[in-house]
Amino acid sequence: MRNTILVVDDSEMNRMVLTAILESNYDLIEADSGQACLDQVEAHQPDLILLDVNMPGMDGHETCVKLKSHESTNSIPVIFVSGLDTAEERLAGFEAGGDEYLIKPVVEEDLLKKIHENLGKTGLMKRIKQEATDAMNVAMEAMTSSSELGQVINFVTSTLEADSLSKMAEKICKISEEFGLSSCAFIPNTPNVFYGCDEQSIEARLLIKTTAINDRITHFGIRTIVKSDNLSLLIKNMPIDDESRYGRINDHLAVLISIADGRIQTIKANTALNKNRNIVLSRVIEMTEQQIESIKSKFVKHDSHIRTTMLDLIVNLESELFRLGLEEDQEKALMELAYGASSKIEETRGNSQEFESSLSTILEMLYELFNQDE
Numbered sequence: 001m002r003n004t005i006l007v008v009d010d011s012e013m014n015r016m017v018l019t020a021i022l023e024s025n026y027d028l029i030e031a032d033s034g035q036a037c038l039d040q041v042e043a044h045q046p047d048l049i050l051l052d053v054n055m056p057g058m059d060g061h062e063t064c065v066k067l068k069s070h071e072s073t074n075s076i077p078v079i080f081v082s083g084l085d086t087a088e089e090r091l092a093g094f095e096a097g098g099d100e101y102l103i104k105p106v107v108e109e110d111l112l113k114k115i116h117e118n119l120g121k122t123g124l125m126k127r128i129k130q131e132a133t134d135a136m137n138v139a140m141e142a143m144t145s146s147s148e149l150g151q152v153i154n155f156v157t158s159t160l161e162a163d164s165l166s167k168m169a170e171k172i173c174k175i176s177e178e179f180g181l182s183s184c185a186f187i188p189n190t191p192n193v194f195y196g197c198d199e200q201s202i203e204a205r206l207l208i209k210t211t212a213i214n215d216r217i218t219h220f221g222i223r224t225i226v227k228s229d230n231l232s233l234l235i236k237n238m239p240i241d242d243e244s245r246y247g248r249i250n251d252h253l254a255v256l257i258s259i260a261d262g263r264i265q266t267i268k269a270n271t272a273l274n275k276n277r278n279i280v281l282s283r284v285i286e287m288t289e290q291q292i293e294s295i296k297s298k299f300v301k302h303d304s305h306i307r308t309t310m311l312d313l314i315v316n317l318e319s320e321l322f323r324l325g326l327e328e329d330q331e332k333a334l335m336e337l338a339y340g341a342s343s344k345i346e347e348t349r350g351n352s353q354e355f356e357s358s359l360s361t362i363l364e365m366l367y368e369l370f371n372q373d374e
Contacts, residue, residue: 002025002026002027003026003027003047003048003119004026004027004028004029004044004046004047004048005022005026005027005028005029005046005047005048005049005050005115006028006029006030006031006037006040006041006044006046006048006049006050007019007022007028007029007030007031007050008030008031008032008033008034008036008037008049008050008051008052008055008060008063009032009050009052009055009081010032010033010052010054010055010056011052012032014052014081014104015030015032017105017106018050018081018106018111021106021108021111021112022111022112022115025112026115029044029046032055033055033056033057033058034055034057034058034059034060034062034063034066035057035058037049037051037063037067038063038066038067041067041073041076045072045073045076046076047076047077047119047122048076048077048078048079048115048118048119048122049067049076049077049078049079050079050081051063051064051078051079051080051081051098052080052081052082053080053082053084053089053093054082054083054084060080060082060093060096061092061093061096062096064078064080064093064096064097064098065096065097067097068096068097074097075122075125076122077099077100077118077119077121077122078097078098078099078100079098079099079100079101079102079114079115079118080093080098080100080101080102081102081104081106082101082102082103082104083103083104084103085103089101099118100114100118102114148179148248148252151175151178151179152175152252152255152256152259155171155175155256155259156259158171158175159171159259159260159263160263162263162267163267164267165187165189165193165264165267165268166193166195168187168231168260168263168264168267169185169186169187169193169194169195169196169231170185170195171260172185172195172231172233172256172257172260173185173195173196173233175256176233176235176253176256179249179252180237180239181235181236181237181238181249182235182236182237183196183233183234183235183236184196184197184203184204184207184233184234184236185207185231185232185233185234186204186207186208186211186231186232186233186234187230187231187232187264188211188230189268192208194207197234203234203236206225206234207225207232207234210225210227210232211227211232213227216228216254216257217250217253217254219238221240222236222237222238222240223235223236223237223238224238224250224253226253226254226257227257228257228258228260228261229261230261230264230265230268231257231260231261231264233253233257235249235253
C-alpha cells in the first residue's frame with residue numbers, strides 16, 4: 001500500500017515540480033494555502049506533508065503549529081520546503097514543529113531520502129504504539145482473568161455455606177451477577193426450585209424444557225443456558241459483542257455449574273439421609289412411648305398388688321396374734337416387723353417412679369433430636 005503525501009505550496013509550478021519527483025512512488029494530494037492544507041488533512045489524513053513557508057494568509061509556520069496542536073494530526077511528519085536559507089528561518093521551522101527543512105529548489109535525492117526516513121520513523125512509531133496498545137490489552141486481559149478467577153474461587157467457598165437447594169440456586173445467580181450477567185436458575189426436585197423467575201414464567205418453562213437436552217451449553221443469541229444433571233442456569237445478556245469476554249464467560253460458567261452441581265448433590269444426599277434418619281427416629285420414639293406406657297401400667301398394677309397384699313397380711317397377722325396367746329412385747333415385735341416390711345415396699349415404689357422419670361427423659365431427648373433434624 002502506497003503512502004499519501006500532501007504537497008502544500010501557493011505556487012502551482014512548485015507543486016508540479018514536487019509532484020513530478022514523487023508521483024511514481026507515492027499517492028499525492030495538493031493544497032495552495034494553509035487553510036486548504038488543514039482541510040485536506042481533515043479529509044484525507046496524509047502520511048506526510050511537504051509545506052511551503054511563505055504563503056498568503058496563514059503561512060507555513062502557523063499551519064504547522066495548528067497541525068501539531070491536535071492529537072489527531074500531531075504525529076504526521078512535516079517537511080518544510082522553503083526558499084529561505086537562513087539559520088533563523090530553519091530555527092523558526094523547527095520551533096513551529098517541523099520535522100525537516102529543505103531549501104528550494106530541492107535536490108531530488110535529498111527530498112526522497114528525507115521522505116523515506118520520516119515515513120520510516122512514523123511507521124516505527126505506529127508499530128511501537130500498536131505493540132504498546134496490544135501489550136496493555138494483554139495485561140488488562142490477564143488482570144481481568146485473574147480477578148474473575150478469584151470470584152470463582154470465592155464461589156467454591158461460599159457454596160459450603162449453602163445448606164438448602166434454594167440457597168444454592170440463589171448463590172449461582174449471585175455469582176453470575178458479579179460477572180455482570182442477568183440470570184435465573186432451576187433445580188429439578190420435589191418440589192422444583194426456581195430463583196430469579198416465577199414458576200409460571202417463560203424463563204421457567206424454557207429452563208424446564210431444556211432439561212431434556214443433552215448439550216451442556218445452549219446458545220440463543222444473547223441468551224445462553226448452561227446445565228448439569230442437577231441445575232439449569234439461564235443467562236439473559238451474554239456479551240456476544242465482546243469475543244474475548246464472551247469466551248471467558250462461557251468457560252467460567254461451565255466451571256461454576258460443575259461446582260454448584262457437586263454441592264447440590266451433597267445437599268440432596270444429606271436431605272435424603274436426614275429424612276431416613278427421621279423415619280427411624282419416629283419409629284424409635286413410637287416404640288419408646290409404648291414401652292413407657294406399658295412399664296407404667298405394670299408398675300401401677302405391681303404397686304397396687306403389693307400394697308393390697310401387705311395390708312391383708314397385716315390385718316390377718318393382727319387377728320391371728322390374739323389366738324396365739326403371745327406376750328404383749330412379742331406381739332409388738334411381730335407387728336413392727338410387719339410394718340417395717342410394708343415401709344420397705346413403699347420405698348421400692350419410689351424407685352419405680354425414678355425409673356419411669358429416667359425413661360421420660362430419654363423420650364424427651366429423642367423428641368429434641370427429631371426436631372433438630374427437621
